[in-house]
Amino acid sequence: MDFRLTDDQRALKQGVRDLFEGRFGREALRAAVDRADGRRGADAPERADGKATAGGREGADGRRGEGARVLDRELWRELGAAGFFALRLPEAEGGVGQGLPEAVLAFEEAGRVLLPGPLIATHLAAGFVAGAAAGEVVVTSADGPLVEWLEEADVVRGDVTGAEPLVPVDPLTPLHRLPATDGRPPGGGAFRAARTPDGLLTSLFTAAEQLGSAARTCESAVQHARTREQFGRPIGAFQAVQHLCAGMLARVEVARAAVYAASVTADPVDIAAARLLADEAAVRGARDCLQVHGGIGFTWESDVHLHLKRAWTRTHRAGGATRSEEESADDLVAGTA
Amino acid sequence: MDLTYTPEEEEFRARLRTWLAGVLPELPPKPSPRDWPARRAYDLGWQRMLYDAGYAGLHWPVDAGGRGATPTQHLIYLEETEKAGAPYVGANFVGLLHAGPTIASEGSAGQRARWLPPVLRGEEVWCQGFSEPDAGSDLAALRTRAWRDGDDYVVSGSKIWTSHAEVADWCELLVRTDPAARKHRGITWLAMPMDAPGITVRPLRTLAGSTEFAEVFLDEVRVPVANRVGAENDGWRVTMVTLSYERGTAFVGEVVACRRVLSEVAREARKNGRWDDAVLRRRLGRLNAEFRALWRLTQWNVSEAQSAGGVPGAGGSVFKLRYSHARQELYDAAAEVLGPESLDLGREWTLDRLSSLSYTIAAGTSQIQRNIVAERILGLPRGR
Ligand SMILES: Cc1cc2nc3c(=O)[nH]c(=O)nc-3n(C[C@H](O)[C@H](O)[C@H](O)COP(=O)(O)OP(=O)(O)OC[C@H]3O[C@@H](n4cnc5c(N)ncnc54)[C@H](O)[C@@H]3O)c2cc1C
Numbered sequence: 165m166d167f168r169l170t171d172d173q174r175a176l177k178q179g180v181r182d183l184f185e186g187r188f189g190r191e192a193l194r195a196a197v198d199r200a201d202g203r204r205g206a207d208a209p210e211r212a213d214g215k216a217t218a219g220g221r222e223g224a225d226g227r228r229g230e231g232a233r234v235l236d237r238e239l240w241r242e243l244g245a246a247g248f249f250a251l252r253l254p255e256a257e258g259g260v261g262q263g264l265p266e267a268v269l270a271f272e273e274a275g276r277v278l279l280p281g282p283l284i285a286t287h288l289a290a291g292f293v294a295g296a297a298a299g300e301v302v303v304t305s306a307d308g309p310l311v312e313w314l315e316e317a318d319v320v321r322g323d324v325t326g327a328e329p330l331v332p333v334d335p336l337t338p339l340h341r342l343p344a345t346d347g348r349p350p351g352g353g354a355f356r357a358a359r360t361p362d363g364l365l366t367s368l369f370t371a372a373e374q375l376g377s378a379a380r381t382c383e384s385a386v387q388h389a390r391t392r393e394q395f396g397r398p399i400g401a402f403q404a405v406q407h408l409c410a411g412m413l414a415r416v417e418v419a420r421a422a423v424y425a426a427s428v429t430a431d432p433v434d435i436a437a438a439r440l441l442a443d444e445a446a447v448r449g450a451r452d453c454l455q456v457h458g459g460i461g462f463t464w465e466s467d468v469h470l471h472l473k474r475a476w477t478r479t480h481r482a483g484g485a486t487r488s489e490e491e492s493a494d495d496l497v498a499g500t501a
Numbered sequence: 502m503d504l505t506y507t508p509e510e511e512e513f514r515a516r517l518r519t520w521l522a523g524v525l526p527e528l529p530p531k532p533s534p535r536d537w538p539a540r541r542a543y544d545l546g547w548q549r550m551l552y553d554a555g556y557a558g559l560h561w562p563v564d565a566g567g568r569g570a571t572p573t574q575h576l577i578y579l580e581e582t583e584k585a586g587a588p589y590v591g592a593n594f595v596g597l598l599h600a601g602p603t604i605a606s607e608g609s610a611g612q613r614a615r616w617l618p619p620v621l622r623g624e625e626v627w628c629q630g631f632s633e634p635d636a637g638s639d640l641a642a643l644r645t646r647a648w649r650d651g652d653d654y655v656v657s658g659s660k661i662w663t664s665h666a667e668v669a670d671w672c673e674l675l676v677r678t679d680p681a682a683r684k685h686r687g688i689t690w691l692a693m694p695m696d697a698p699g700i701t702v703r704p705l706r707t708l709a710g711s712t713e714f715a716e717v718f719l720d721e722v723r724v725p726v727a728n729r730v731g732a733e734n735d736g737w738r739v740t741m742v743t744l745s746y747e748r749g750t751a752f753v754g755e756v757v758a759c760r761r762v763l764s765e766v767a768r769e770a771r772k773n774g775r776w777d778d779a780v781l782r783r784r785l786g787r788l789n790a791e792f793r794a795l796w797r798l799t800q801w802n803v804s805e806a807q808s809a810g811g812v813p814g815a816g817g818s819v820f821k822l823r824y825s826h827a828r829q830e831l832y833d834a835a836a837e838v839l840g841p842e843s844l845d846l847g848r849e850w851t852l853d854r855l856s857s858l859s860y861t862i863a864a865g866t867s868q869i870q871r872n873i874v875a876e877r878i879l880g881l882p883r884g885r
Contacts, residue, residue, distance in 0.1 A: 167804040401882040406875030414819045421801045422794035428504045437790035493786030496767035
């Protein structure tokens with residue numbers, strides 16, 4: 165057993181980080197937010213009655229001019245060219261031939277920079293949906309009550325009949341709500357049957373994105389605590405602030421161990437654990453980061469709210485905490501714990 | 502990232518498992534947790550069995566009498582012994598998990614030869630005389646004095662919260678040898694025989710009703726200078742070695758034990774109908790996730806330690822911080838499952854719930870662990 169990253173994995177992670185920071189650094193992030201923010205204001209009345217249609221729609225692009233789009237198609241193609249979507253496809257099929265652990269490292273980096281778009285759905289569609297692997301086609305999917313990026317996707321997997329747009333809390337994740345089905349909360353024991361391979365992978369990659377975001381907000385809080393001075397010393401010298409930061413790191417480290425382990429085992433219970441720990445690390449980490457930043461943290465200009473809103477959005481994917489907790493509880497009586 | 506064990510490691514696991522399956526049924530019944538002499542005998546007996554089978558001091562270096570096992574083998578050992586329900590280290594805790602490793606790393610050849618074999622053979626019990634009434638979290642404020650008189654140090658002062666003091670043969674003792682030096686400078690690490698004249702042990706009653714720990718009064722106790730580990734006034738550095746072992750590896754096996762208890766709690770909930778309560782069920786599910794993640798963190802830390810020559814790093818503080826709280830939550834959830842029966846001291850979980858309260862205090866409080874994480878790992882400016 166040697167749980168540490170291999171040299172190749174470290175290099176891959178660094179390469180992906182460099183790519184994302186170069187191509188979707190802070191300025192690009194803020195520009196995308198501004199685009200989405202402006203569009204939201206102009207669109208709001210129109211969107212209230214705009215209904216989406218079901219099934220693999222093509223050419224939804226026609227509805228609005230390129231200028232109004234939030235998803236950067238150019239960036240999407242660049243991700244495709246860099247192999248992000250084809251990362252796990254075999255080389256014989258034109259993919260990069262990497263495994264789950266490598267994909268998880270890449271999604272962690274995506275979470276770090278808040279890369280927008282239906283990344284997971286498109287990654288999962290590579291090899292099934294023509295053009296997805298190359299980043300020519302944007303794919304989203306309906307895996308629960310919400311669909312992300314419905315209007316901007318070229319292909320939708322799953323039934324989205326009756327989808328209604330929400331005004332999304334995260335400016336960079338457009339959302340549609342699907343009509344309620346039977347509405348019953350899932351009970352213990354039901355999960356083994358309900359698992360789908362895509363659902364599990366969505367959960368795992370979501371956990372990886374949450375991990376990246378949590379690590380980023382922890383670093384941002386620590387950096388601020390080192391430099392911001394009050395009472396004649398850096399606020400990081402105050403224990404109340406130190407303890408917020410220490411709590412953030414402790415959550416990140418436990419989440420990291422859980423997420424990486426789940427990427428190696430691909431075990432559903434490991435994935436549920438990874439998801440719970442990573443959701444917690446991201447959501448609470450963003451909150452604490454905001455607290456450490458004080459008044460600046462509450463401004464639109466600070467990136468903290470973007471991390472928090474995206475983290476909230478991600479917690480709803482693939483069944484959310486309820487599903488993971490039930491899965492994990494189920495395991496206790498199934499005797500494999 | 503490789504979580505599979507090598508064929509050698511798997512073979513080691515299989516051998517250990519077979520051995521455990523053979524010896525555990527032969528063990529005498531567990532003594533009452535309040536009967537210290539019987540507990541000492543029981544714990545030492547188990548240690549002797551480990552020694553005879555070649556499992557004593559597995560992770561200690563070979564020149565210290567250990568087996569020189571890799572951190573991974575040690576992990577397997579902890580996992581398997583806990584899974585099989587083997588006795589816990591108990592009275593051997595200090596000797597095996599931190600005094601011993603400290604002597605192995607900082608002691609002279611003669612000191613290693615004198616003190617380590619009896620720990621491994623289950624003949625001598627150690628206790629830890631660090632804390633004092635006015636020096637707990639602020640350990641370096643300790644005042645117990647030691648001055649030279651010929652070949653001896655003469656020690657006067659008092660220690661408190663000394664676990665196992667009633668039944669210990671030796672004490673890893675911190676004393677102040679230079680009162681004029683700055684706080685951290687004038688401290689020395691001594692091995693004190695607990696039968697020396699001038700030592701009075703007064704057991705303290707814990708909130709669980711037992712006498713786990715004691716006050717130790719030292720009235721001109723003579724300790725040979727030869728019992729000093731490390732240089733005079735260099736005891737703080739030696740202490741850091743001790744504390745890194747105490748926080749780094751000492752709780753690892755307990756995570757496995759907690760996972761076992763959590764499964765038992767879930768089974769109990771199924772039996773008494775509490776499992777139908779979705780809120781409780783989900784709470785147990787979340788705890789399962791937490792303990793799984795803590796086990797993964799352990800594997801991560803072990804891999805890191807293996808590459809760093811086996812010494813646990815400051816990451817132990819992250820682990821200790823999370824683990825101590827998770828353990829308390831586990832027994833709170835167990836109490837929820839038991840309902841009113843959780844007020845019955847006769848239930849094992851009730852006693853364990855009480856003792857879990859010490860986990861966020863002993864071996865450095867959670868507040869102190871957070872200070873360590875903030876200042877030593879995150880590099881934030883020093884407070885105060
Ligand atoms: C079951 C048990 C067994 C023990 N066994 C041993 C043993 O065998 N040998 C031994 O030497 N010791 C032992 N201890 C002692 C243990 O190490 C101390 O209790 C512990 O370090 C805390 O010290 P204290 O009790 O003096 O509390 P204090 O240091 O007085 O702390 C009281 C409170 O103040 C907080 N606090 C103190 N300083 C700070 C700070 N700088 N910043 C923020 N908060 C702070 C603490 O977190 C705590 O909440 C044991 C303790 C227990 C409970």
